[in-house]
Amino acid sequence: MKMWRAAFGAPLFVPVPIPQGPLDGAHSVIADRSMQAIADSRWYCVKAKPGQDQIAISHLRRQQFEIYYPRISVERFKAGKVVRESVPLFPSYVLVRFALQVSTWRSINGTRGVLRLLSFNENGQPSAIPPGQIEQLQQAEKSGKLFVSEILRLRRGDRIRMKFGASVDQMGEVLRTRGERVEFLLRLFGRTVRCIAPQHALELVGPRAKQHQRISAAALSPKHDRMAEAV
Numbered sequence: 001m002k003m004w005r006a007a008f009g010a011p012l013f014v015p016v017p018i019p020q021g022p023l024d025g026a027h028s029v030i031a032d033r034s035m036q037a038i039a040d041s042r043w044y045c046v047k048a049k050p051g052q053d054q055i056a057i058s059h060l061r062r063q064q065f066e067i068y069y070p071r072i073s074v075e076r077f078k079a080g081k082v083v084r085e086s087v088p089l090f091p092s093y094v095l096v097r098f099a100l101q102v103s104t105w106r107s108i109n110g111t112r113g114v115l116r117l118l119s120f121n122e123n124g125q126p127s128a129i130p131p132g133q134i135e136q137l138q139q140a141e142k143s144g145k146l147f148v149s150e151i152l153r154l155r156r157g158d159r160i161r162m163k164f165g166a167s168v169d170q171m172g173e174v175l176r177t178r179g180e181r182v183e184f185l186l187r188l189f190g191r192t193v194r195c196i197a198p199q200h201a202l203e204l205v206g207p208r209a210k211q212h213q214r215i216s217a218a219a220l221s222p223k224h225d226r227m228a229e230a231v
Contacts (some may be wrong), residue, residue: 035120041098041130042066045118046108048092054095056113063107066097070141072200075149082151089146089200093133100126140164148200152208154182159203162186167195171205 047054057067070089075082096117098104105126109116117126131227141144145163154160160173160182172186172195186195203209 026105030171030214041066041097042100043095043097043134044100044105044126044128046094046096047115047118048094048113049115050092052113053088053092053094054113056111059112060094060096060108060114063111065108068095068138069098069145070137072141072146073144074149075147077150077151089141095129097134100128107165136164146200148180152204153177154199154202154204158204158208159206160184161205163201163203165197165201174204 008108036108046056046060052156054070057069067184071086072089073084075084075088077083078085094114096108098108105117108114119224120127140163140168154172154174154175154177160174161173162170165185167188170186170188172184175183175185175194177183177199181196182199183194183196184202186193
């Protein structure tokens with residue numbers, strides 16, 4: 001408290017007396033409803049209008065919605081050098097967490113920059129994302145696992161490891177790739193299963209991965225940058 005007084009001339013936190021009497025019950029009901037709303041909240045996906053992702057995010061946050069806009073680190077060649085850039089993982093899509101109520105999701109659909117909440121229901125009600133998936137994605141981004149290289153692409157026969165999800169750390173073998181989608185074989189519960197996942201969810205392992213790490217580390221080093229500039 002002394003430190004805050006010295007820096008700002010007044011304490012940052014000021015004690016507020018708690019009302020006593022007949023209003024106590026009302027406060028308890030409000031608190032219970034607030035806690036229930038948090039418990040009932042789920043993640044939903046918003047489709048933004050073309051080129052208006054940031055506008056949608058800004059206006060949703062103004063309405064106190066919890067927003068998640070995951071980003072992925074992409075390794076690529078640029079101006080003759082290897083660089084890593086942070087780009088949206090799902091361009092034109094924004095993840096929003098809220099407790100489902102008609103008034104709430106209609107308010108979201110009417111937000112500037114928002115096209116609509118995604119729905120796969122006949123009644124038009126927004127479709128919730130299965131529990132735990134977004135939390136796994138957030139942890140993956142925080143730990144640096146949301147990474148993909150445009151220099152070293154996965155190819156048939158590569159050994160890979162699942163970076164996150166229900167089969168995290170499981171090993172597999174690439175069958176083929178289609179753009180960002182990778183088809184591979186995974187050994188699960190004593191049998192071989194054919195799976196499909198985005199490339200950023202898979203990690204290359206083995207000799208080719210080690211070779212790429214050495215090349216990437218050398219290309220990203222300050223010494224390499226100075227040499228590139230000299231050339």
